[in-house]
Amino acid sequence: MSSILAPRPRRSSGISTQTKQRISSVILDSATATFVLHYLYHNPSYLNPWNLPNAQLWLFGFICIRLGVTFYDHLVILLIEKCFNSKVLPTREEGAPPVRYVTLDKRSYIYLFLNSFNEYAFVMRLTHYCWQGGYQSLLSWKLTELTFSNTIIALGIMFISMDILYAPLHHILHLPSFYPLVHKHHHRQHFPTRGYLDAGNEHPLEHMIGVVCTWFAVCTAEILLPTFVLWLSRIKEYGFTGLWEDNLDTVMIQGGGVHALTVVLFIQFHAALACLNHSPYNVKFSLPFVGSGSLFGTENTTNLWLNDLTFIGRWTRRLVTGQWFQYSVGHHEMHHRKFNYNYGQYCMLYDKFMGTYIEYEGPKSAADSKRR
Secondary structure, eight states, X not given: OHHHHSOOOOOOOXXXXXXXXXXHHHHHHHHHHXXXXXXXXXXXXXXXXXXXXXXXXXXXXXXXXXXXXXXXXXXXXXXIXXXXXXXXXXXXXXXXXXXXXXXXXXXXXXXXXXHHHHHHHHHHHXXXXXXXXTTTTOOOOOGGGOOSIIIIIHHHHHHHHHHHHHHHHHHHHTSTTTGGGTGGGGGGOSSOOSTHHHHSOSOHHHHHHHHHHHHHHHHHHXXXXXXXXXXXXXXXXXXXXXXXXXXXXXXXXOSOOSOHHHHHHHHHHHHHHHHHHTSSBOXXXXXXXXXXXXXXXXXXXXXHHHHTSOHHHXXXXXXXXXXXXXXXXXXXXXXXXXXXXXXXXXXXXXXXXXXXXXXXOOOOOHHHHHHX
């Protein structure tokens, strides 16, 4: 009798979560491919901004870029090992618990192949952009026009503005509903070690986001830097009311704040640091006077008072006392090890603001390694 009254096990109804993710992934990939093909059909100049006369010359350029990327990847590692004598991260040191490496699978090679075309288009468009002098033909190639503002300050604006856009977009890629469809593949490797191969091994949609962020950084510096100079000169001459005496068109300058060589240098640093972020080397540097606790001290009375205020007060304290303009390969390794932290690539401004920053942690014990 008891066996008759016992509840029968329910049959699983509907589609499993894994099947839903596969369907969503196919839909997203198909929609992305359709959009890209449609865009290229109506805008073929995206892949050929230099108007190369034939396919043979275009393919020759593609091969040169691929060889150049391979050479550059090895050159960066050679400089780090031989010139700077950089040590490996603590997790890779001899005697540390062994870490798990993931080999490149079929999808990885497909992604790397597709992304190589996007990289080629980016390089061609960037060189064409610099050759024309930017969008407003105001970027100079003359060495006599190199200044502190259009080089050093412009580089700082580029790196900060790139992370200001990239970090929140990177955070969005980690949302539970979106992460399995795009960004999860890039995180197959918990301990990146292959440089470019681990950096470029990502979904093409994610790769395009990175390209957009790079363009955003270049264009921001091109417009923002001379505009700030204009504002400062007007404030000095007329006061703050002088900013709005003219039309909006004259309040912002449309370009010319960056030297063309600075753009080239930014791309070189950007590529090198992207490779280093996915290497085993313990490379790190910072600007000591940008967001440094040494300026006021973390236990300063004012800072402690700010910490007791609202969210804005706590954010202000993090900005003032936290070393957020800091590049570290260890930061990005922690992002691969603990996915929900350190979304920024070069500076930790976004993570300090959002509370997603985490310090580097050394190797786990053997017991922790077995539980992983």
